[in-house]
Every structure is written in structure tokens, then in C-alpha cells.
């Protein structure tokens with residue numbers, strides 16, 4: 215039996231009455247301000263392009279009470295205790311079972327913007343008290359809001375899917391006390407995302423093909439040959455691949471690893487291999503796990519269902535099928551029109567339930583340790599999201615400690631201060647509807663509420679830095695590669711000359727001296743090795759063996775017989791090693807600078823606050839309305855646009871050269887760079903007329 219000073223179930227009627235009095239004084243709850251929209255409407259009306267929205271969106275959700283839950287909840291503890299907020303827990307006094315009906319612990323006073331009020335019971339000498347703590351979010355869902363509406367008001371309304379298709383990083387996190395409905399929400403969102411991802415990909419893909427067609431009508435989409443275009447049209451513009459990881463305590467495992475032949479633990483679960491998590495040379499965190507290519511919504515749904523069935527589930531005092539781990543579903547999206555642009559990413563995270571000490575007391579030692587690790591990673595996640603939210607509001611630089619934990623490492627695309635990809639994070643904080651859980655609800659809501667941030671500043675690709683290969687564009691990359699392969703060819707020539715000179719000396723002869731400036735044939739065709747759009751960042755993401763393989767495929771047929779496969783392999787290996795070293799040095803230096811400049815650097819310098827008359831993050835002028843480039847500019851992100859424009863420029867160069875040869879004879883090819891500006895302009899006008907008909911360019915902004 216509880217002590218008389220403890221707050222017990224006998225006090226429930228009094229608490230319920232206080233709650234009624236409080237409710238009577240409240241104005242009526244603010245409903246949702248916007249009508250529901252499907253993804254089709256947002257795509258058809260191009261809203262996903264015009265409404266930028268927030269960087270971090272916070273949603274609150276509470277579920278309805280489940281059958282017999284109210285009684286069960288009082289069987290949890292038998293001793294009074296105080297939680298971190300100094301709030302007494304409700305304890306069953308064992309005498310008032312008939313009173314144990316549901317008593318609400320949370321009210322939604324506004325749906326949009328979201329406001330939840332947690333009703334927190336307390337105990338004073340004069341009797342029980344009820345305090346009402348208000349928490350703000352962007353949107354709030356009461357117990358009767360169905361999954362379809364949650365999906366449409368969060369994922370659809372924030373254009374999470376179109377953002378990922380436009381090479382952005384979109385992340386959804388389900389957070390909350392164990393048993394509050396995280397898995398219920400995440401599974402529903404995952405299935406709906408699987409359904410809509412392919413619908414959106416078709417619509418956006420068709421739009422992009424149309425823009426590419428307008429920008430260069432007689433060039434196959436993707437800049438390759440006709441067969442490439444047919445493949446892209448038939449298979450769609452986007453390619454999807456999926457990984458599914460589980461973080462259990464400190465162990466990361468691959469849920470897509472085939473389970474045949476794996477040993478089983480005492481509960482019959484397969485024991486999977488631990489997956490190492492670390493940063494690669496480019497600074498990306500990409501654990502080496504099974505990645506599946508998906509071709510349809512059904513395929514994605516099947517994959518999610520089967521992976522989820524392997525997730526560790528165990529009964530806790532709060533939830534009969536509690537997930538003991540964090541589950542990370544990671545969908546990568548490649549745009550086949552821009553194969554060298556960074557991939558779009560959609561990361562869906564069902565976090566393990568947060569548990570208080572009282573909830574985990576009944577666990578065995580192993581489970582206690584896991585629970586501690588889970589809470590630990592949730593603490594780190596909180597630190598990171600808070601820092602990210604703070605960074606959006608403060609001018610000073612804020613350090614985001616994402617390297618401190620495996621969960622936040624796996625979420626690096628969301629927290630990377632150097633990343634300039636557009637990004638959105640949706641966090642859905644789940645709370646229990648019961649007053650018995652109010653203390654935990656307060657901690658969940660106060661965890662999630664500060665994630666609310668102001669809209670982000672415009673970002674673009676990182677500014678050019680000669681010492682940082684990650685910032686080089688295609689031209690700079692080809693120049694560098696040409697220099698490296700030229701150095702290697704000259705070194706080989708010098709070596710061969712030395713041997714010949716020694717031979718000649720033995721015979722008493724003297725060779726004429728070597729002209730180091732004479733042109734050399736390179737071991738590879740650099741144009742083929744690095745086609746338009748490809749940059750040093752792409753090479754930095756390759757394993758050395760992949761780079762060497764590319765070099766072999768791009769072997770220069772004029773390089774001479776002595777440039778054998780093993781010579782190409784050696785040279786390729788040296789070049790990629792040099793590039794990797796340069797990236798590592800640049801990365802370490804920029805990290806050090808970021809750390810040094812903590813709280814000093816203006817956030818604008820970190821993120822680039824470009825005026826809108828240039829491509830964000832660069833000095834490159836925004837293309838004029840009506841030019842073919844403009845079509846690309848409005849459809850792609852700044853990063854993608856630069857690559858697409860780069861490819862267009864290469865195509866234009868070819869066309870102008872051919873037209874010059876036709877009009878001015880073959881000498882013109884040599885003189886291309888010195889040809890009169892007016893001639894080039896005439897050719898460009900001709901081209902515009904061909905694209906847009908007589909009168910030239912005339913397209914309107916969408």
C-alpha cells in the first residue's frame with residue numbers, strides 16, 4: 215500500500231473534476247487551418263516548387279486509450295516516486311479498482327499551429343493538484359485523427375517526397391515513450407510513402423524530361439545516345455535503392471541481410487553480423503550493407519514488411535510488443551538524367567521507445583543495458599537536433615555533436631554542418647493519452663518542442679576552394695586529372711629516356727637532350743574518364759579499385775604499346791591516392807576551422823546567403839526567364855542545376871563547333887576560341903529560334 219502522502223488512485227475523481235473545470239474555461243480548440251491535400255494536388259499545382267516551408271517540422275500526436283489500459287497502467291508500480299520534474303507518480307492504492315476509468319493526461323488546444331497541454335498531477339499537504347503545461351509545435355494530432363490525415367498534413371504538406379526527388383535530404387523521426395504509437399505511425403507513413411513515391415517520381419520525371427527537351431530539343435535526354443533516352447523513358451528518370459538498419463544498444467545490424475544459415479539467439483532471433491559505422495574519405499557515412507534496388511510501390515512495401523518482421527520486439531510493462539531498437543529505413547534516389555549529382559535521400563526512423571527508470575525496473579540485465587543505450591542515443595539525438603535548431607536561430611556558429619553516437623552518425627546527412635543540400639526533418643513526438651503518463655509526456659513534449667525552427671536560409675553548393683577537391687566543378691576536375699596524368703606520362707618518358715641515355719653512354723654515344731615541354735599521350739582519355747557533369751566529389755566517393763577500373767575502360771588507344779594494363783592500373787592507383795589525400799587534408803582543415811570559429815563565424819558565411827539574382831551559393835548569374843537554361847534552373851536544385859547547365863554547355867560547344875566548321879571551314883575549329891563574339895551570338899540566336907520558333911525564347915515562370 216502506498217504511503218498517505220503519495221498521490222494515489224483514490225485522488226483520480228478529484229483530478230478528473232479539476233480537469234473538467236480547466237476545460238470549461240478554455241476557448242474552443244483551434245482546428246486545422248488548411249484543407250487536406252493529396253500529393254497529386256500538390257504536384258499538379260506545382261506547390262512543391264513554390265512553397266519552401268521549414269527546415270525542421272515538429273508534430274505532436276496522441277493516441278486513443280486502448281481497451282483495459284487504464285487498469286493495467288495502475289499495476290505498474292506500487293511505491294510512490296518522484297520523477298525528474300519533481301512530479302509525483304500516480305500509484306495504485308489497491309482499494310479503488312472501480313474508479314480506474316480513463317483520465318486524460320493531455321489536451322489538444324490548437325491543431326495548427328499545434329499546442330498540447332499536459333495535465334500533470336502533483337501532491338501538496340492540502341491534497342492533489344493539477345498543473346497544466348503548454349507545449350508548442352507546428353501541428354498537433356489528437357486521438358481521433360486517422361493515419362491518412364497525419365500523412366497528408368505532415369509528409370504531403372511539407373513536400374517531403376518531392377524534396378527527396380530533387381536531391382534533398384528528408385528525414386522523419388518518430389519519438390516518444392514506449393507504447394505511444396511510434397511504430398503505428400511510422401508503418402502507416404512508410405506504406406503511404408511507398409505508394410506515393412512512384413506516383414511523384416513519374417510526374418516529376420516527366421517534367422524534367424520536358425525541361426531537358428526544351429533546353430536541347432534534338433539531344434537525347436540525359437545527354438547520351440538514343441538508347442539511353444529510351445531506357446530512361448521506360449524505366450523512369452529515378453532509380454531507387456533501399457537499406458534497412460537496426461541499432462540495438464550499440465550494435466548496428468543489417469535487416470536486409472539474408473538470414474539463412476545465421477546462428478539463433480535464445481529467443482530464436484537470427485544473430486546478424488555487426489555493421490561498422492564510420493565516415494568515408496568524402497566525409498559520408500555509408501555503412502557497407504545490403505542495398506536493394508526497388509522498382510515499384512509493392513516491391514518497397516514487401517521489403518519494408520519483411521524487414522520489420524525481423525526487428526527486435528519484446529514485451530515491456532507498457533507495451534506487449536515493444537520495439538527495443540531504432541529502425542532506420544534509408545531510401546536513396548538517383549536521378550538518371552544527372553548521374554553525377556548527389557543522391558536524394560529519404561530516411562525514416564522509428565526510434566526505440568524512451569523509458570524512465572521506473573518503466574525499465576522489471577527488465578533483465580541485458581535489457582536494462584539496451585534500454586540505457588537507447589536512452590543514451592536519444593539524448594545525443596536531442597543534443598544534435600537542439601544544436602541544429604539553435605543554429606537556424608542564432609548568428610554564431612553552433613557545433614553539432616553528431617559524431618558522438620552511432621544513431622546520430624547514421625543521421626549525418628541531417629546534421630552535417632558542411633552539407634548544403636536542401637534538407638527537411640519531420641519529428642513526430644508521440645505521447646500517451648493517460649494522466650498516469652503525464653510526467654513522461656512532459657519530458658517527450660519538452661524534448662520535441664525546441665526542435666521548432668525558423669525557415670532556413672537559402673543554400674547552394676559550397677564555394678570553390680582550390681585546395682578542396684570536394685568543391686571543384688567539372689572543368690577544374692578535368693584540369694586536375696589532365697595535370698596528374700600528364701605528370702605520370704612525363705615521368706615515364708623521362709625514365710625511358712634515362713635508360714636509353716645510359717645505354718647510349720655505354721656505347722659512347724650521347725642522346726639529344728629531352729624536351730620536357732613536348733606533348734605527351736596520356737594513359738587515359740580524360741574526357742572519357744570524366745564525362746561532363748562529373749566532379750572530383752564523385753571520384754572521392756569511389757573505392758580505388760572502381761577508379762582504376764574506370765581508367766582501364768578509358769584507356770587511351772594512342773598511348774602506345776608500352777602503356778599496358780598494369781601501367782594504367784599503377785597510374786590510376788597513384789592518381790586516386792593523391793585525390794584521396796587532398797580530400798582528407800581539406801576535410802581535416804575545414805573541420806578544424808569550423809571548430810576554431812565556433813560562435814564566431816556568421817551563419818551566413820557557413821550557409822551562403824546568396825541574393826536571388828545569382829544561383830544560390832555561387833556568383834553565377836541566374837539564367838534569364840525564357841532561356842533554355844532557365845527551364846533547368848526552375849526545376850532543379852542549385853547543385854543539380856550547375857551540373858545540368860555544365861552538360862548543356864558541353865553540348866552547345868559541340869554544336870557551335872560543328873556550325874562553325876560548316877560556315878567557316880575547318881580552320882574555324884582551331885580558331886573557335888578567337889572567333890568573333892558576334893558570330894557566336896548569331897549561332898546562338900539560330901539555336902534559340904530552332905528551340906522556340908520565330909521570335910526566339912518566350913517561356914513563363916511556373
Ligand SMILES: Nc1ncnc2c1ncn2[C@@H]1O[C@H](COP(=O)(O)OP(=O)(O)OP(=O)(O)O)[C@@H](O)[C@H]1O
Pocket residue numbers: 276277278280357390391392393394395396397398399530533535536537538565566567568644
Ligand atoms: N493512433 C492510434 N490509434 C489506435 N491505436 C493505436 C494508435 N497508436 C498506437 N496504437 C496502438 O497502441 C499500441 C502501441 O503502439 P506501438 O507499438 O506503435 O507503440 P510504440 O511507441 O512503437 O511502442 P514501442 O516503443 O514500445 O515499440 C499498439 O497496439 C497500436 O496498435
